[in-house]
Amino acid sequence: MVKKYKEILRYHNNGFSQRQIADLTDVSRGTVIKTVDAFKRLNVSWRR
Numbered sequence: 001m002v003k004k005y006k007e008i009l010r011y012h013n014n015g016f017s018q019r020q021i022a023d024l025t026d027v028s029r030g031t032v033i034k035t036v037d038a039f040k041r042l043n044v045s046w047r048r
Contacts, residue, residue, distance in 0.1 A: 008035045 004025055011021040012032075022029045 005035055012036050
């Protein structure tokens with residue numbers, strides 16, 4: 001699952017929409033939103 005989080009954050013950082021990210025990573029749009037929000041709150045870079 002860690003790989004999925006990294007993929008979500010990489011796509012987000014490259015300007016993909018939430019729907020595009022959900023489709024590309026085969027997760028729900030809610031998972032995309034929660035993942036991006038959590039990393040923003042924690043101020044964590046996706047590259048770590």
